[in-house]
Amino acid sequence: MSPRRVTLADVAKAAGVSPTTASLVLSGRGREMRISEEVEQRVLKAADESQYRPNAVSVGLRTGTTRTIGFVSDTVATSRLAGDMIKGALEAARDRGVMLFIGETEGDPELERRLLQAMHDRQVDGIVLASMYTRTIKVPKEITASPAVLLNALSRQPAALPSILPDEVEAGRAAARVLLEAGHRDGIHLIGAGPRARDLPPGGAAAVERLAGIREVLKEAGVKIAGAPLSADWQPEYGLEATRAILEAGRPRALICFNDRIAFGAYQALGEYGLRVPEDVSVVAFDDHPLASWMRPKLTTVALPHYELGRKAVDVLFTEIRHHRAGAARETGVHRVPMPLRERESVAPPGP
Amino acid sequence: MSPRRVTLADVAKAAGVSPTTASLVLSGRGREMRISEEVEQRVLKAADESQYRPNAVSVGLRTGTTRTIGFVSDTVATSRLAGDMIKGALEAARDRGVMLFIGETEGDPELERRLLQAMHDRQVDGIVLASMYTRTIKVPKEITASPAVLLNALSRQPAALPSILPDEVEAGRAAARVLLEAGHRDGIHLIGAGPRARDLPPGGAAAVERLAGIREVLKEAGVKIAGAPLSADWQPEYGLEATRAILEAGRPRALICFNDRIAFGAYQALGEYGLRVPEDVSVVAFDDHPLASWMRPKLTTVALPHYELGRKAVDVLFTEIRHHRAGAARETGVHRVPMPLRERESVAPPGP
DNA sequence: TTAGGTTGCTAAATCGTATTAGCGGTGCGA
DNA sequence: TCGCACCGCTAATACGATTTAGCAACCTAA
Numbered sequence: 001m002s003p004r005r006v007t008l009a010d011v012a013k014a015a016g017v018s019p020t021t022a023s024l025v026l027s028g029r030g031r032e033m034r035i036s037e038e039v040e041q042r043v044l045k046a047a048d049e050s051q052y053r054p055n056a057v058s059v060g061l062r063t064g065t066t067r068t069i070g071f072v073s074d075t076v077a078t079s080r081l082a083g084d085m086i087k088g089a090l091e092a093a094r095d096r097g098v099m100l101f102i103g104e105t106e107g108d109p110e111l112e113r114r115l116l117q118a119m120h121d122r123q124v125d126g127i128v129l130a131s132m133y134t135r136t137i138k139v140p141k142e143i144t145a146s147p148a149v150l151l152n153a154l155s156r157q158p159a160a161l162p163s164i165l166p167d168e169v170e171a172g173r174a175a176a177r178v179l180l181e182a183g184h185r186d187g188i189h190l191i192g193a194g195p196r197a198r199d200l201p202p203g204g205a206a207a208v209e210r211l212a213g214i215r216e217v218l219k220e221a222g223v224k225i226a227g228a229p230l231s232a233d234w235q236p237e238y239g240l241e242a243t244r245a246i247l248e249a250g251r252p253r254a255l256i257c258f259n260d261r262i263a264f265g266a267y268q269a270l271g272e273y274g275l276r277v278p279e280d281v282s283v284v285a286f287d288d289h290p291l292a293s294w295m296r297p298k299l300t301t302v303a304l305p306h307y308e309l310g311r312k313a314v315d316v317l318f319t320e321i322r323h324h325r326a327g328a329a330r331e332t333g334v335h336r337v338p339m340p341l342r343e344r345e346s347v348a349p350p351g352p
Numbered sequence: 353m354s355p356r357r358v359t360l361a362d363v364a365k366a367a368g369v370s371p372t373t374a375s376l377v378l379s380g381r382g383r384e385m386r387i388s389e390e391v392e393q394r395v396l397k398a399a400d401e402s403q404y405r406p407n408a409v410s411v412g413l414r415t416g417t418t419r420t421i422g423f424v425s426d427t428v429a430t431s432r433l434a435g436d437m438i439k440g441a442l443e444a445a446r447d448r449g450v451m452l453f454i455g456e457t458e459g460d461p462e463l464e465r466r467l468l469q470a471m472h473d474r475q476v477d478g479i480v481l482a483s484m485y486t487r488t489i490k491v492p493k494e495i496t497a498s499p500a501v502l503l504n505a506l507s508r509q510p511a512a513l514p515s516i517l518p519d520e521v522e523a524g525r526a527a528a529r530v531l532l533e534a535g536h537r538d539g540i541h542l543i544g545a546g547p548r549a550r551d552l553p554p555g556g557a558a559a560v561e562r563l564a565g566i567r568e569v570l571k572e573a574g575v576k577i578a579g580a581p582l583s584a585d586w587q588p589e590y591g592l593e594a595t596r597a598i599l600e601a602g603r604p605r606a607l608i609c610f611n612d613r614i615a616f617g618a619y620q621a622l623g624e625y626g627l628r629v630p631e632d633v634s635v636v637a638f639d640d641h642p643l644a645s646w647m648r649p650k651l652t653t654v655a656l657p658h659y660e661l662g663r664k665a666v667d668v669l670f671t672e673i674r675h676h677r678a679g680a681a682r683e684t685g686v687h688r689v690p691m692p693l694r695e696r697e698s699v700a701p702p703g704p
Numbered sequence: 705t706t707a708g709g710t711t712g713c714t715a716a717a718t719c720g721t722a723t724t725a726g727c728g729g730t731g732c733g734a
Numbered sequence: 735t736c737g738c739a740c741c742g743c744t745a746a747t748a749c750g751a752t753t754t755a756g757c758a759a760c761c762t763a764a
Contacts, residue, residue: 007720018744023722034742056473057412058720061749066409068474076435076442083428083435090428090456099453099470104442118451121408122420236646261646268648271623291643294588294613296620359750370714375752386712410750413719 006050015039015046022047026054060123069093069317070119072103072112073130073151081289081306082132085151088310089128096318098125109140116142126317129153134165134205147320147330151313154205154334162320164313164335168206171302171339172213175256175284178300178341180221182282183349184254190214190228191242191266192258201231207258210286214256226252234258239265247273253350254282260289263299263346278348288342297345308337358402367391367398374399378406412475421445421669422471424455424464425482425503433641433658434484437503440662441480448670450477461492468494478669481505486517486557499672499682503665506557506686514672516665516687520558523654523691524565527608527636530652530693532573534634535701536606542566542580543594543618544610553583559610562638566608578604586610591617599625605702606634612641615651615698630700640694649697660689 012022017039024033025043046052060066071089076082086102093100101119105112119127120142130151131137137153139160150163179188193200193207197215200207218225227249229242239262246252247269257263263285267277275281277297285292288303316335323331364374369391376385377395398404412418423441428434438454445452453471457464471479472494482503483489489505491512502515531540545552545559549567552559570577579601581594591614598604599621609615615637619629627633629649637644640655668687675683 005720008722009720019721020723020744020746021742024743027722034740036742039743053469053473055413055475055720056470057409057418057475058749059722060409061407061413061719061751062721062723064749066474076439086454087428087456090454094455097470099455099474101451102438102442102454103446103451104439117405118408118449121405122418122451123407123409264646291646294616294643357750360752361750371751372714372716372753373712376713379752386710388712391713407750410719411752413721413749414751414753416719 005055006052007055008052011043011047011050011052014050015042017043026052064123065125066123067096067098068101068122068124069098069314070101070103070116070124070127071130072105072115072119072127073132074105074107075132076102076104081287081304084306085130085132085310088307088312089151089314090310092311092314096314109138112140113142116140116145120145126321128313128317129161130313134168136205147317147324149313149317149320151309160332162316162331162333162335164309164316164337166206166304166309166339167336168209168339169213169216170336171286172210172215173217174213174302174339174341175210175286176214176217178284178343178347179254179256179282180217180223182347184282185221185223185350187226187251187253187350188218188223188256189226189246189252189254190256190258191231191239191246191262192228192234193231194228195225199228199231201233206286207231210258231258234262236261236265236268238262240269241265243269244272247275252281254347255284257283257285259287260285260292260299260301261287263301264291264295267295278346279351282348282350283346286339292342293344295346300342300344300346302339302341305337305339312337357407358404359407360404363395363399363402363404366402367394369395378404416475417477418475419448419450420453420474420476421450421666422453422455422468422476422479423482424457424467424471424479425484426457426459427484428454428456433639433656436658437482437484437662440659440664441503441666442662444663444666448666461490464492465494468492468497472497478673480665480669481513482665486520488557499669499676501665501669501672503661512684514668514683514685514687516661516668516689518558518656518661518691519688520561520691521565521568522688523638524562524567525569526565526654526691526693527562527638528566528569530636530695530699531606531608531634532569532575534699536634537573537575537702539578539603539605539702540570540575540608541578541598541604541606542608542610543583543591543598543614544580544586545583546580547577551580551583553585558638559583562610583610586614588613588617588620591615592621593617595621596624599627604633606699607636609635609637611639612637612644612651612653613639615653616643616647619647630698631703634700634702635698638691644694645696647698652694652696652698654691654693657689657691664689 008022009019012019022043024030025040030040090100103115126147128151131153134152136156139155148161150161154163193211229245232238243266255266257266263283277283285301288301292299292301360374361371364371374395376382377392382392442452455467478499480503483505486504488508491507500513502513506515545563581597584590595618607618609618615635629635637653640653644651644653
């Protein structure tokens, strides 16, 4: 059926040299090993004509490096965002001629263990362990079998692995600033967390940090948070109800929604009450879900840089791999990736 | 740093037998090769105690099969849907103890070629070539190096590879039926394609088939399509404008939107005109984007079964691989995956 | 007594490459 | 004339498994 692949031995035979010579020439060590110009040309020609490409499995066995990395995450499908993260990782890997294994753990530690093993069995050069929403995780010990980095996650154990995270605190600051700069000082409500630093929904580190950034900037400006409904899950449904509650109680001038889905629900509630965005109420959110630019008016939001996170993770992983090969110790720093503000149409100066 | 992996030779030594014997026992051929019960136990014990796991790279080199398949698509990040497809593929692969390489071509044939080569260099057992929206593609000749299937795509060349596709015609029928069953007979407008069979947006096979299904059922019922604006891209913006155009011209009773994003735009236009869904206007769409259940009222839509498509692709790929190993010829059938109707809140009997 | 069969294991080859060690020939200096 | 360095290449080994061929010991039957 499929014709047998051409091997190094085939090339060597065609060029009339030994496999050793062919290997030397093709790995660029020809000069160094004093192979003559003429023989070198013969080998190159033979390789080219037969379309020789080295068998990566064999190379992997011989050298121990497979030009392959693993990307294991808790879930790949939850959101479009996961896709962007993978896309970033994929492109960074491609730039280096490296392939990506992917695996999904669904939060099951046993599955995670088996996946990491399966990847190590295949001799991956390194592993990106990703979480789809920012949180602290227990790093499985299997991971130590190769260089690794944490993406969107922090290790519970201290000094375990390098982490790549979005800069959520700065994002919080940006969200607060965009309102301040529009002239808002009163009637600013939070939906998703707050108003106090300890008012947080369960799970997820994003809330803490976004809230910290928001509080810091507002405090510096001497602005008080008007209020925040009890925080629950971050779904549109909650946004809808929380906003209704706020509207029952009074007249907000600005909403900081802890993600776009909440803002989506908030829009619906504001619509019900006949209030217009941004003339009556300004809205800022986080994530930059595709939804954000479909909403009308388009939502101003602080974007999660999924693509860049994915790229950065692979970049850091490769410096880890280099260090590892050089026998250096493991790094353990935290790398923060900026969250860019997407200014659209949902923020305006407060009305009279 | 990382302790050396334990190899078969280590196990053999620990058990006091030859590597041959150890291999035989561990591959379950011990009985067949008349290895004594006692030796067998010794080997098993040694393997277990040392936590031996075979090096998959070595096995790959020796046997030619790597328990690895490639998933290459034009894009992984475009939508949440891509993620679901990968998730389905991933789980089907996991069920078989197989790992997944992923790659993204961005529609670039050169990149596609290189990706397929990179995968074949790594001796993948087979390849899923996926498109994120249904269409006919030119199958690159590199793909013939291993078993392969097409996912969400049809080959331009005849009889090339098996294809896995959503059953779009039946989906069209389902959308039409849900309106008929609610009692609609007049004022049914299409947005995204039609009304005539040749009124299609550029690119994409889904439009043709959905339209065919819709037309078939409506025709059988003796119902005429009231109209359809010129079809353009399938974005919310177009849905908004197309619906406005319809509303300018008269009073629709039902809308069949060719995807959910169009329906999202349609909702906005209906809102502008003070019309209520579903009391004044019923809306059906296709895809079941997450958006569909966030909209109010929740959108009735015919779902693209991405997860199942992914699973099915891997299933079919594995029967291909089996056939290939048995020396059988390539299959070339088209496998249709049903598109389930998600009945929600956007369809009601026509008002007076 | 010996050919032949069975039992229970192992030696050796193999997959395709990288790499170390070495080989035959030439030129040169002492 | 011998020893040595250098040149240009190749033989042999290793990576970690699978698999084929075969071996020693014992038993059986003619």
